[in-house]
Amino acid sequence: MKDMRILSLNNNITTFSTMYKSITVLCVSGIIACGIILFGPATFAQLQSADSALGKITYPIADxxxxxxxxxxxxYCEQTGNMQSCIDFAKKNALLSTGDIEKSERVIKRIVAGKTPGQCKTRGECEKFCQGNVANIKACVSFAEELSILPPAELAQAKKVAQALEGGAKLPGTCTDKQLCDLYCSATDHLDECLVFAEKADILPANEIAEARKIASFLKAGTTPGACKTKQSCESYCKSEQHFDECINFAEAAGLATKEDIELAKKTGGKGPGGCTSKETCATYCNDQAHASECVQFGIEKGLISEEDKENIKNVTEKIQQGLAGIDPEAQKNVEACFENKMGAETYRKLMAKEIVPTQAIGTSIQFCFEDAMKKYAETMRAKMMQEGGGSYGGGSAPQGIPKEMMQQIPKELQQQIPKELQQQIPESIRQQIPEAAGGYQSAPTGAVSPQGGAAPAPSCGMFTNVPSCDMIPDPRGQEACRQCK
Structure with missing residues (x-):
């Protein structure tokens, strides 16, 4: 069954919020203040949010x-000589996370050694150095990278912003920290300027920049759904079923969704089985066996499932039975054991008894188990033929891959689930004899000659068990040995 690609309006209509992502990295100009924990001033500023922990602390603090x-x-904690005492106190009272404590200790060592950007020692000094002069930003970013202070994604963005500023780009409205940049770029009149900077700094993918520009024109004209201006207000407005048509029409006009997705949204009203509103939530809901029948019925009613898919779902039990009947008994055991392991013995029983319909997860298990069995069977046959044939097949190499007759008996629908490269591993000695394969085989493969010394040894019949016809063996002596065994 095809994915339930139910259009998520909250994700598509509020795409313009991507422009605000660029602002989150603009605190590079205040990189020390935003990301580097200079323990003295930063500790208690951070602790103000740790109300539960601070509530247990009484003043004065002797430590x-x-x-x-x-x-x-x-x-007190701004003083270089007191910083370690403050760290120890934070550890003792669980006032900071382990990660923040480790970062703080790395920074303290550099402060004591006088090796911080501009030799700053307090938050105020570091803010002044890193914000006051664009020429200093590179040193601040390098410091953050060296001490692993920022997460990799934030560091990568910070580097891009620093490079853009070094190249002459200007922060939107000359804002100097995240709060000011957020405020400046939240104003409709400044959207173009903020997007230009985001583009120059390469901090947003080109497709998101393009989408943001589409939205910007609607924002300026006040023609967004309900005249919403922020991500939160647009999400709130479009969550209401009363505004569905308005929001879906806006998504179509702004080019925020494909024609296929728009049509799908109109068919479903923007909701899938159980009220799911996104591909992820619908997949979660429909992969629950308790909802499988509901999801299939929903797909049929909304025209989301093709006639071919409906037949496949209806006949899945017969297809599995055909597939099992057409393979070696040993491989059959492996497939059934895999089914029970992957989907559970009871689910497998119900599936074969047609008490349930297959979910996407069950379909994935069926595909995996047949593929896995084919591989294992090919390996087993190869090892068996090598052993029984004394390391040779008609004097040459043992055939590899899936025996042709085994592939022929597997239903076409299940054959299609087997990777082409695995199908192509049909024994060379068999595959080259198939007439449609470029006119048949003309000569024996390299090495397919009898051992030196004359007559071929007495045949080992086990190697011919799965050969459909002795005529398909290229070497005449191999054919003769095969006929003796048949």
């Missing part, structure tokens, strides 16, 4: 020079 309140403690 911190008997500081009497947060401000007094911040001042």
């Amino acid at each position: 911190l020079g008997s500081c009497s309140d947060k401000k007094n403690c911040e001042t």
